[in-house]
């Protein structure tokens with residue numbers, strides 16, 4: 345009861361900060377109690393279902409799921425006991441690892457996929473169905489199915505998310521161009537995929553006249569697709585196909601979607617690309633291959649992210665279970681998790697823009713925070729004719745200079761960014777054009793910075809462009825509607841822009857300080 349009271353206070357504060365200011369306090373308290381009761385009921389149902397299906401949640405319930413004390417983290421996993429380093433906390437059998445292979449157990453989806461394979465063989469198509477789409481379709485089907493085995497799990501998924509797919513349009517319009525570019529590209533891809541699948545379903549419905557496909561068509565709406573896209577993206581784990589699917593399932597998947605290549609293979613191919621466009625396609629494909637192997641795992645998807653996690657989750661090939669363990673440590677006297685601690689895993693070494701776009705949150709003083717310069721932004725610095733520009737990008741691809749074009753608030757610009765700027769500074773139109781001929785005869789030294797004065801000028805120009813973009817955005821945010829300005833989405837976006845401004849300021853002063861700049865080389 346005490347714990348609930350504490351949560352009630354936190355919830356009350358959160359409602360005051362982001363909620364509807366016209367609500368009186370009694371209405372707010374009723375709403376808060378409603379939220380807690382709902383979380384409780386969802387969690388109780390989920391745990392009961394898992395236990396009925398022989399998932400061992402611990403005799404004394406080693407963990408419990410609650411609304412987090414930290415604002416905006418949503419629900420979370422709290423430990424009920426101490427854990428030494430590297431001890432097993434929970435184990436999930438294969439049956440609860442939901443991925444594309446579940447679609448093969450649904451009659452209507454198999455009907456649809458068979459129809460698709462006949463009509464649209466997986467080779468030679470520009471846009472095609474992939475393994476991830478099968479997972480989306482399966483989850484949407486289950487959401488509306490009567491007596492679904494997964495109904496308790498599906499009920500436990502959030503109804504909405506805090507990623508830009510759910511932002512108010514006016515907020516998106518006010519974001520800096522460097523964020524907007526990524527967000528809009530993602531939303532275009534989402535639209536393209538939605539229209540593609542939706543058209544296929546309608547085509548199949550017309551031909552098959554089958555009630556199941558008709559239901560699938562009805563439920564496959566833009567809103568449901570956005571919901572499942574965000575659910576999977578923000579809650580999935582990655583596993584190797586050969587580890588969690590059997591031979592028949594892989595064979596069936598190959599028939600519908602084509603064989604899957606290793607993601608690393610795509611990256612190796614990227615180094616051999618002969619144009620920037622081809623290189624970008626390779627990067628996208630490598631991401632797509634990785635995403636193809638997403639799986640959802642009930643309960644484990646309640647784990648929040650920290651850059652200093654106290655636990656980790658992985659698939660154990662030998663026992664065929666997905667295992668949650670406390671973090672390993674060299675100091676075995678020290679507990680990895682104490683009773684009452686929240687259990688955190690890491691979603692990866694992500695900067696705040698990635699966290700916002702993929703997961704809908706940011707972290708204060710994120711050690712991985714950095715400014716990444718897009719190829720489009722960098723292109724603006726290159727003022728040469730088309731063929732020289734193509735030559736520049738090809739050299740950079742072959743010398744692997746494009747993988748980390750960033751600057752941060754502790755080290756300043758990355759080595760590859762400096763090297764990239766140094767290289768392009770040789771091609772200034774106003775300078776001697778014979779440089780190009782020289783470089784093509786391998787005279788250019790790709791291991792040292794040759795021209796750090798010009799490199800600094802280009803770096804400052806880059807920072808000035810980004811700084812202007814951020815300032816214009818902050819101004820636009822101020823002019824937004826009061827309702828939008830009170831939202832969590834607004835606050836998160838503004839905090840992110842402000843932290844990016846700090847990175848720009850740090851790097852500008854670094855570049856302008858002769859001594860510190862010289863130390864960079």
Ligand SMILES: C[S@@+](CC[C@H](N)C(=O)[O-])C[C@H]1O[C@@H](n2cnc3c(N)ncnc32)[C@H](O)[C@@H]1O
Pocket residue numbers: 416417418419420502506578579580645646647648649650702703704705706707
């Ligand atoms: C895998 S789910 C974790 C469970 C989630 N909190 C829930 O209520 O269902 C990932 C989502 O949790 C939230 N989240 C995870 N880590 C967070 C953190 N450190 N700060 C804020 N929100 C976080 C984000 O909304 C993210 O999209």
